[in-house]
Amino acid sequence: MTKVTMTVNGKSVSGEVEGRTLLSTFVRENLGLTGTHVGCDTGQCGACTLHVNGKSVKSCNMFALEADGAEVATIESMAAADGTLNTIQQAFQDHHGLQCGFCTPGMVMTAASLLEENPKPTEQEIRTYLSGNICRCTGYHNIVKAIMAASGQDVSAVAAE
Template identity: 70%
Template sequence: MAKVTMTVNGRTMSAEAEGRTLLSDFLRQGLGLTGTHVGCDTSQCGACTVHVDGLAVKSCSVLAQDVAGAAVTTIEGMANPDGSLSTLQQAFQDHHGLQCGFCTPGMVMSAAALLAENAAPTEAEVRHHLEGNICRCTGYHNIVKAVLAASGQDVGKIGIAAE
């Protein structure tokens, strides 16, 4: 066991971890941040997506010790400073981009990475970017609509039917 320290959601945090501890497990069990979900442990589903130094990373495929010293953002760090939902999170709620909610943290984190790179993606770009995230409930339609709405686009005019 070794002490692993990183900046998580703007705060320096530390916990003991074995060398084989995955970042997803470190966040959930070591730091008590349970918003990062683990769906497959094989980096296929994307539910565990977090940002490491600004890049979207599937946390079940990274060792905690390998990101020691890094800046990590989890779904808990996506809210506004006053605790209200971010624009992207609010768009997921407003456009029903979630059902059971299991994939939602990873979807939001992946979508946030896309919007940081491309402030006004097309529907095709959103769908392509989210290919590494699996949702078993929604059929993706409303997730895509939420991401586009969060980018400030009129979802009624871009090929996705408005509700």
């Protein structure tokens, strides 16, 4: 067992982990932050996406030890302390960008990274950026619409196929 220390959602945390402990496991099991979902354990679905030092990371592809000393943000950090949804989360709700909700935390975290890099992405840029996240329910149209709305763009032209 090795001690790992990182800042998660603005709070310093430590824990003892085996070298093979994934960051997703550490966040969920050691810290109790279960908003980070694990869908595939192979980095293909994106449900476990969180931010490490400001970058989107599929946490099932990263060992907890690799995040030692890092700044980590999970989906729990997105809403305000009083539970008020942030702009992206509210847009997902307003534009029906979720159905079962399993992929939603990863989609929101990925969308936050996209909007940080590109505040006014086109529909195609959003679709390309989301290519590492899988949703089996929505068909992506309302997710794209929600991200465009969160960026302050007109969503009336987004296809509702």
